[in-house]
Amino acid sequence: MAATAWSKSRSTIHEFDLVRALQQRHGRKSPSVIRGIGDDAAVVTSGAGRWSLLTTDLLAEGVHFDLRTATMSDIGFRAAAANLSDIAAMGGTPQYVLVALAIPRTGTSGQVQQLYRGLMAACRPHHVQLIGGDTSASHGGWFISLTLVGTVPARKALFRNGARVGDLLYVTGTIGDSFAGLRLLREPPRRAALSPRHRKFLIGRHLRPTARLAEGQWLRTHRFATSAIDISDGLSGDLRHICEESHVGADLDLNALPLSPACRAYAASRTLDPVALALTGGEDYELLFTLSPRHKAQVERTATLRRFSMTCIGTIRPARNGIQAIGQDGTKRPLPITSYEHFR
Amino acid sequence: MAATAWSKSRSTIHEFDLVRALQQRHGRKSPSVIRGIGDDAAVVTSGAGRWSLLTTDLLAEGVHFDLRTATMSDIGFRAAAANLSDIAAMGGTPQYVLVALAIPRTGTSGQVQQLYRGLMAACRPHHVQLIGGDTSASHGGWFISLTLVGTVPARKALFRNGARVGDLLYVTGTIGDSFAGLRLLREPPRRAALSPRHRKFLIGRHLRPTARLAEGQWLRTHRFATSAIDISDGLSGDLRHICEESHVGADLDLNALPLSPACRAYAASRTLDPVALALTGGEDYELLFTLSPRHKAQVERTATLRRFSMTCIGTIRPARNGIQAIGQDGTKRPLPITSYEHFR
Numbered sequence: 009m010a011a012t013a014w015s016k017s018r019s020t021i022h023e024f025d026l027v028r029a030l031q032q033r034h035g036r037k038s039p040s041v042i043r044g045i046g047d048d049a050a051v052v053t054s055g056a057g058r059w060s061l062l063t064t065d066l067l068a069e070g071v072h073f074d075l076r077t078a079t080m081s082d083i084g085f086r087a088a089a090a091n092l093s094d095i096a097a098m099g100g101t102p103q104y105v106l107v108a109l110a111i112p113r114t115g116t117s118g119q120v121q122q123l124y125r126g127l128m129a130a131c132r133p134h135h136v137q138l139i140g141g142d143t144s145a146s147h148g149g150w151f152i153s154l155t156l157v158g159t160v161p162a163r164k165a166l167f168r169n170g171a172r173v174g175d176l177l178y179v180t181g182t183i184g185d186s187f188a189g190l191r192l193l194r195e196p197p198r199r200a201a202l203s204p205r206h207r208k209f210l211i212g213r214h215l216r217p218t219a220r221l222a223e224g225q226w227l228r229t230h231r232f233a234t235s236a237i238d239i240s241d242g243l244s245g246d247l248r249h250i251c252e253e254s255h256v257g258a259d260l261d262l263n264a265l266p267l268s269p270a271c272r273a274y275a276a277s278r279t280l281d282p283v284a285l286a287l288t289g290g291e292d293y294e295l296l297f298t299l300s301p302r303h304k305a306q307v308e309r310t311a312t313l314r315r316f317s318m319t320c321i322g323t324i325r326p327a328r329n330g331i332q333a334i335g336q337d338g339t340k341r342p343l344p345i346t347s348y349e350h351f352r
Numbered sequence: 353m354a355a356t357a358w359s360k361s362r363s364t365i366h367e368f369d370l371v372r373a374l375q376q377r378h379g380r381k382s383p384s385v386i387r388g389i390g391d392d393a394a395v396v397t398s399g400a401g402r403w404s405l406l407t408t409d410l411l412a413e414g415v416h417f418d419l420r421t422a423t424m425s426d427i428g429f430r431a432a433a434a435n436l437s438d439i440a441a442m443g444g445t446p447q448y449v450l451v452a453l454a455i456p457r458t459g460t461s462g463q464v465q466q467l468y469r470g471l472m473a474a475c476r477p478h479h480v481q482l483i484g485g486d487t488s489a490s491h492g493g494w495f496i497s498l499t500l501v502g503t504v505p506a507r508k509a510l511f512r513n514g515a516r517v518g519d520l521l522y523v524t525g526t527i528g529d530s531f532a533g534l535r536l537l538r539e540p541p542r543r544a545a546l547s548p549r550h551r552k553f554l555i556g557r558h559l560r561p562t563a564r565l566a567e568g569q570w571l572r573t574h575r576f577a578t579s580a581i582d583i584s585d586g587l588s589g590d591l592r593h594i595c596e597e598s599h600v601g602a603d604l605d606l607n608a609l610p611l612s613p614a615c616r617a618y619a620a621s622r623t624l625d626p627v628a629l630a631l632t633g634g635e636d637y638e639l640l641f642t643l644s645p646r647h648k649a650q651v652e653r654t655a656t657l658r659r660f661s662m663t664c665i666g667t668i669r670p671a672r673n674g675i676q677a678i679g680q681d682g683t684k685r686p687l688p689i690t691s692y693e694h695f696r
Contacts, residue, residue: 030468034482040447041481050483052448052501056399062484064499066452070491103384104396108410108452108497124374137385138378139394140406147414148492153452155408155499157396 046253047168048097048238049158059165061158063094069112069149077193080119082215083152084126090240091156092134092219093293097238099166099228100158102221104139105131108153110146123152134221166228166236166297171254175234175298177322178307180220182268183243184275184282187289189214192274201277206270213268217293223316224295232307236297244287244343246296247322247331254298257329260322260343262287263336287343298324390597391512392441392582393502403509405502407438413456413493421537424463426559427496428470434584435500436478436563437637441582443510443572444502446565448483449475452497454490467496478565510572510580510641515598519578519642521666522651524564526612527587528619528626531633533558536618545621550614557612561637567660568639576651580641588631588687590640591666591675598642601673604666604687606631607680631687642668 037044042051042059049063065087067073073083088105095102107127111120128138136156189210192202220238227233235254237246243265251258265286275282299307304320311318325332332340381388386395386403393407409431411417417427432449439446451471455464472482480500533554536546564582571577579598581590587609595602609630619626643651648664655662669676676684 030465034468034472038479038481041483044481044483045485050448050450052483054398054404055402058399060398060404062448062450062499062501064450064452064484064486064497066454066486066488066495066497068454068488068490068492068495071454071489104394104406106394106406106408106499108408108499110410110412110415110495112492121374124378128378135382137382137388139385139388139396140408141389142408142410142497144410144412145415146412146492146495148412148490148495151410151412151454151490151492151495151497153408153410153486153495153497155406155450155452157406 042165043167048094049100051098051165053162054159057162059160059162061095061098061100061160061165062155063091064153064155065090066151066153068151078215079126080122081126081129084123085130085216087152087154088127088130089217089219089293090291091154092130092136092221093217093238093240095156095158096219096221096224097166097236097295098158098160099164099224099233099236100160101225102134102136102156102158104137104157106139106155107141109141110144110151112146112149115150160228164228164231166224166233167253168235168237168250169253170235171250171256171298171324172234172300173256173324173326174301175324176301176304176320177247177258177260177296177298177324178318179239179243179266179294179296179321180223180316180318181218181292181294182266182271183239183292183294184271184286184289185210185213185268186217186291186293187285188271188274202274206273209268209270210274214291217291219293220295223318226314226316227295227297232299232303233297234299236295239292239294239296240290242288242290243296245290247343250296250298251327251331254324255327257325257327257331258322259325259329259332259334259340261334263334264319264321266317266319266321386509387511392438393444395442395509397506398503401506403504403506405439405442405444405504405509406499407435408497408499409435410495410497412495422559423470424466425470425473428467429474429560431496431498432471432474433561433563433637434635435498436474436480436565437561437582437584439500439502440563440565440568441510441580441639442502442504443508443568443577443580444504445569446478446480446500446502448481448501450483450499451485453485454488454495456490456493459494504572508572510568510577511597512579512581512594513597514579515594515600515642515668516578516644517600517668517670518645519668520645520648520664521591521602521604521640521642521668522662523583523587523610523638523640523665524567524660524662525562525636525638526610526615527583527636527638528615528630528633529554529557529612530561530635530637531629532615532618546618550617553612553614554618558635561635563637564639567662570658570660571639571641576643576647577641578643580639583636583638583640584634586632586634587640589634591687594640594642595671595675598668599671601669601671601675602666603669603673603676603678603684605678607678608663608665610661610663610665
């Protein structure tokens with residue numbers, strides 16, 4: 009759903025903005041459309057006290073994936089995980105998937121089988137049913153477009169626009185891993201620069217991300233979260249989405265960002281700032297959410313019981329505060345508008 | 353939804369068959385899935401006495417459309433019409449559309465605007481809301497993937513598999529026009545070979561097809577039709593789908609096929625058999641349906657009142673009959689398995 013910086017190539021940036029404008033213009037709402045364009049998934053009424061969630065993603069060879077660094081199975085898995093993550097960010101339960109696939113002349117049966125295998129490996133644990141699709145020849149590489157349908161009790165979906173001043177800002181899991189994994193895949197081979205265990209972890213986080221469905225549903229069921237989004241553009245960009253949609257600002261504590269040992273080791277070995285990886289690296293598919301401070305103790309206690317990993321990384325402030333980053337020395341400065349361009 | 357012969361290039365034929373096999377394998381059904389892969393749209397329960405219809409189509413530049421013969425607006429219109437037609441064939445009401453778009457480097461803002469304009473021109477008369485999408489760069493031309501969501505009262509959808517021996521076979525509108533229009537677009541310019549009026553009609557039928565939504569809903573509301581499909585592969589192929597799914601045969605009266613004056617004139621001017629155009633030409637997006645002979649008089653009377661154009665073109669026979677074509681001389685012979693390959 010989210011048109012990510014990840015998916016943009018510089019030359020078409022203005023077309024992406026145009027598409028957003030066109031979609032806003034053409035996307036007029038009827039009463040059955042609870043949310044159209046602009047959240048992680050579209051939300052429509054579906055009778056019997058339920059809402060339906062719909063999200064679509066298009067992945068293009070050479071833009072979103074590279075067959076030199078990912079297997080077709082990885083690509084299928086990641087495509088499904090990205091869509092599942094959109095449903096997770098709404099607190100929903102995924103149900104059905106439709107797969108549109110354009111196959112280049114060089115595509116083999118084995119590749120197609122692998123793609124479906126990866127796709128279903130991501131979907132099966134969540135009981136997502138493959139119900140439809142379309143197949144085409146392609147004169148320009150592989151294109152995979154997934155549409156995922158989910159459900160959520162009416163009036164219970166998590167949106168981007170519910171953050172309130174004073175709310176605490178949380179993120180699940182660790183961030184920056186996927187970007188580190190992508191960088192590793194694209195680096196020329198180096199020897200002994202990173203332990204095989206860390207390398208495997210980071211590449212796994214990039215190629216086989218986990219959609220935080222259980223966490224999203226838990227946050228929704230207990231009405232803990234006031235807003236949520238999945239981290240597809242990068243923490244910096246996605247926090248900005250929450251702030252813009254909720255008309256608030258935020259203080260982000262850079263010292264609190266949950267960084268994995270592998271991400272720290274990778275950054276150290278390449279003399280990179282791990283915080284920069286975490287802020288600008290996309291496709292972690294962790295959940296960024298806000299909750300009232302009065303739920304803090306209860307949320308953290310039950311999260312521990314359920315083995316959910318989540319970290320408080322900041323506070324929602326009035327809009328006039330803007331988005332401030334609290335650095336190691338405790339000083340605040342405006343969070344730079346950063347994201348990263350894709351590798352092509 | 354339907355993977356049409358239209359969309360295949362010879363080299364990937366076996367991958368298409370493989371995808372179908374994989375989808376069948378992975379597409380296991382839960383009780384909420386009324387129809388998965390294999391009809392015009394997927395059908396799932398949606399509460400409150402309704403079923404949801406979901407269909408997706410992927411159109412690739414150079415496979416499904418050619419920018420030398422169609423404007424971006426035509427392409428958007430036709431993409432929407434093809435999906436609307438899948439909903440029409442189920443007797444449903446279309447509601448929502450999601451648009452995934454891959455834009456080549458050469459793509460301009462004007463082209464994107466035109467695409468959306470055409471798409472919404474097809475959707476707006478049916479009150480279809482644009483609720484989501486995704487946008488990507490493309491290194492291989494334009495790719496457009498639409499997902500359309502519709503609704504139908506529970507247990508009222510029209511399927512391919514309900515035809516019964518003795519039922520009459522009907523088709524809406526005229527057939528073969530779209531294929532004639534495509535051929536015209538691809539021909540080198542000829543002078544005075546066809547009247548401008550006929551030329552305009554046929555090209556219009558190809559580039560701006562009409563999804564027969566009102567007809568499909570009428571057939572469903574009155575429970576007239578025992579089965580229905582939209583003509584995307586060509587009459588010959590789509591009749592075969594109905595017969596296979598319903599485990600029946602058919603007699604198809606070639607003398608009764610509804611051919612437009614323009615299609616006849618085109619065929620005459622190119623010394624082609626107009627019946628062959630009608631049998632093998634795809635993308636007419638007319639409805640092919642069956643009904644009990646006891647409804648014949650009522651259906652034909654109310655169709656006239658509603659200005660629905662429909663023609664009886666055959667009879668459903670036992671499976672052992674196979675699919676027989678009744679020729680001009682009244683003799684029966686097996687309908688050849690014909691379809692046409694796309695232009696690339």
